[in-house]
Amino acid sequence: MAKNITTRAADYSQWYVDVVREAKLADYAPVKGCMVIRPNGYAIWEAIQQQLDRMFKDTGHVNAYFPLLIPQSFLEKEAEHVKGFALECAVVTHSGLERVEGEARLRPKGKLEEAYVIRPTSETVIWAMYKNWIQSYRDLPLLINQWANVYRWELRTRLFLRTAEFLWQEGHTAHATAEEAREETLRMLGVYRTFAEEYMAMPVIVGEKSEGQKFPGAVSTYAIEAMMQDRKALQAGTSHFLGQNFARAFDVTFQNEKNELDYVWATSWGVSTRLVGALVMIHADDDGMVIPPRLAQRPIYAVPIYRSAAEREQVIGALRRLLDDLRLQHNLRSVLDERDTATPGFKFAEGELFGYPLRLELGPRDLAANQVIATLRHNREKVKLPLPQAAAEVPRLLERIQTDLFARAKKDMDEHTREINSYDEFKEFIAADGGFALVHWAGTPEDEKRIQQETKATLRVIPLDGAVEKGTCILTGRESNRRVVFAKAY
């Protein structure tokens, strides 16, 4: 058992915090509600960025960068948007500091004519620019993504899952027709799904948000929802069809092919550093982090075992040759832990804590047998690889790990997703942290609130690929023709 990590069974929330801190993914910052993303955590975010960025480029998007500060008046332009974000904006009101006479203290100096808010999201500043950039249908579509930080003055925070400042990407696109914009919304939702499943090894339910849960200012919001190991849902990515709401608010019009003036159609979509928290909650265990191979900057952790200086030289030499082959032939990077100040046992434990998907051990006995021992992080399986074949076998092992992780998480989600047909059964299921409840639903936003108050569960998504079937709403008894997902959520 890992030192300093509370077990999941004992206290899931504490386990999560312990893993994040012990694996050195993040640390609390000396700033309220904020965290420091440490190198181990940032490496994962970089891997997420690199892959998603490739996928955005492959679907025709380009990157740009907009200002951190947004004039307060911009926020006022879209009514729903204001309501959604006003309370959680950090506001910049002064332009400098001055010393308080006779004291060491500083205080704000020049009050600004108009306050700025630190972006909680960038729709407003981006659409203020789009107004200048779009005149004709020939300027469309405009497919821009931004990698940035945003700030939301959260009252309760949790490392990675909810912090005041977080890193994300926000795509903001403009289109000539509603159909095109809707297509884009669903295309990017699909990109998120593919990324979640194929790279994070995280199965998701893809669907639409209810009226009460959609993004402030959106016509419709779509999301991918994943199930964590404690059976709670985590929204892992959202894609919004914004209709013409922002175009109207910022007066962004264009002339179409028929020489008519029309408002531009918009989408926005984003994922954040929350995904790092999702990885922890879905794959990590009581011994620490587990990184899916495709998101590990260095998927291989090599531990040399030796007593004498001569042994050390031989063992490290053999490992170096293998690791070089892996890098040159398979583009796989690794860590060779040459520290003389830590014992192999310590390195094993630390390698597991940090979540390297595959560990290679090589000692004098292995050298004599011309083999290397590969240990899989997620299930502790040990495989003896003949040295001559090791470079070819390791990539296959990594692929197998990636597949296993997804299969394991999928099985877990499927086993805890149930069709539920009465409100009593529903209450019992949710109270027992049963997971995702598939229920017939025909309620209003007020009914949703009632369910949340009575059970703490919320309507996560209306699945896009759900079958059409007749049924009756578990709460209102009204007729329904599809099931939706209710669950407790982060």
Place this chain on the structure above:
RNA sequence: CGGGGCGUGGCGCAGUCCGGUAGCGCAUCUGCUUUGGGAGCAGAGGGUCGUGGGUUCAAAUCCCGCCGCCCCGACCA
């Protein structure tokens, strides 16, 4: 914003009730022995006790103010 808890070497805590030389564990450093699942022994370094004021011969300890953080709720990616 409501409720609760806590601020003492890097981390976790004891000491506070009942004022009297600031302690323990882990971590760190040095040396020797170790090294195939978180090594052992010996020694060493490191603290304005969150902060400002008050009481007192004397304050981590008592009194008043302020600040910060964590947890639980409502709000949210």
